[in-house]
Amino acid sequence: MMGRMTVPDSPKYPLGTMVPSRSTDISALEVQVRVALESTGAKFLPERMSIQCGLEPARGNFPLLTPDLIVSGALVCVEIDSEYTHGDRNEVDQSRNLLLAGLGWTVVRLRLGGLPPVGEHDVICEASTPSKAAIEALAAAVADAVAGTPGAVRKIHKKAAVVSKSQKSRLGAMAEHKYHENAFYAGWTTESGEKLALVVTAGGRYLSVDMGGRGLHFIRHLDLHTRDRKTWRSELIRVLKEQELTSFEPSSIYPWGDTLFIGAQADALQTTLKKFNPGGSDFAFTANLEGPDEFNDESVLKDGSVLASLHPEACEIGWSISDVRLHAGRNGPYQSILLVRDSHV
Known part of the structure; x- marks a missing residue:
């Protein structure tokens, strides 16, 4: 019988520990910003890392947060917030800032599409894509954060078309x-x-x-x-x-990369996802995962271990696992999986 996971009552790692992220996918937007910042002299860790944070009161858990970019040799990270994925996530972004600040980190955010600031080092870009001026402002904000200089919100206006x-x-x-x-x-x-x-x-x-x-x-x-x-x-x-x-x-295939699922058995799912539409309302498909026995909104598991999880950015735009059913087929067991998207996210 499948069911929902329980919330952990203690962190998985000591607070502040950095571990390699389960998600290695990097969006095209992240690559664009990273390359542009590196051309100004900024240096970042080569791989995605997750940071063990303290208790998040709103959810009662101890999240592992994965910034988009982490500055090498400093407790400074960069988050790239598009208007679509962060349009109504101000409180979530502020919460992430506070959780990281509690561990000594400074978060510098590039807020695209005119999103309001949530931190003192934010760069507000009215355009939906980063301009040269926005990158220059972001590089200056990162330099201030590394130097420990008090932050100042920078705003880049959109040129009239x-x-x-x-x-x-x-x-x-x-x-x-x-x-x-x-x-x-x-x-x-x-x-x-x-x-x-x-x-x-x-x-x-x-x-x-x-x-x-x-x-x-x-x-x-x-x-x-x-x-x-x-x-x-x-x-x-x-x-x-x-x-x-x-x-x-x-x-890429999707706005966040080439995979809808991540995890040990994610490859067993990808070939059935060609017709997945990120803007759709639901999506049903079959899979050949090995021995799943439970699921939650984000993952399918076996004996408590994750077999495959929805990409975090798919979850951010409202996608979740609604149902997983087990079947016995001529060629062995398989699963039918239903994904749904909350259009209000």
Whole structure:
């Protein structure tokens, strides 16, 4: 019989201990910011590390927190907060700051899409993607934190977009997609005449490309979901013209990387997830995990050990494991798994 995990009453490791994170996936946005910061001279730990924190009163647990970037040789970390994944998580982000501060850490946050500050070292970027000015401000904030200088919130304003009315639009009709829930067609013709099967997914949050039988692959964040639908077209044209200067090649399968699950048996799940849509409301699939006997919102377990867990960033946008059922098949036991997404997250 499957059921829910109990909450631990003590930390797994001594407070402040750093251990390798179970999640090794790094989002394209994290890579972009890391490379840009390193070009300014900043140095970060090469691998993702989790920090054992003290009691989190709201949940009654002792979380292992994994910052996006950790500065080498200093108790300073950098968090990259997009408007979509952190739009209504101010209290959660403040709680993380306090838990880390209790261990002597300073958190520097890049708050994209105009998110409000939650810490004294925050950099507020009105644009949904980091500009050169935002990176320069973030580098200065990191340097202040390392030096122990009192923090100062820095704000980077978004440049006004200029769209030529005389130029013929290369963006096709933005109708609701026939095959992908909560998505819209965004066919784009490049200057060279190439036609791209682009799709605006998750209600305006992401730009993806339709790879046919391989499903949707993520290109970049859009954050159009915060705008009036009447403004989508002009904003998307601006974004696509900017993107054409670099590449429309997908950076990953999902907004957070190439895997929906992590853990010892995660590979046993990935081949069945080609049609997973991060902006959908639910997703059902079958799996061949070895001997699962319980599950919770995030993980499937055997004898208390995690076999596979939903990627943390999938959980952040509302996905959870709703049901796991065991079946006896002709070729052996298998499981049917149902994932659901809370649209209010």
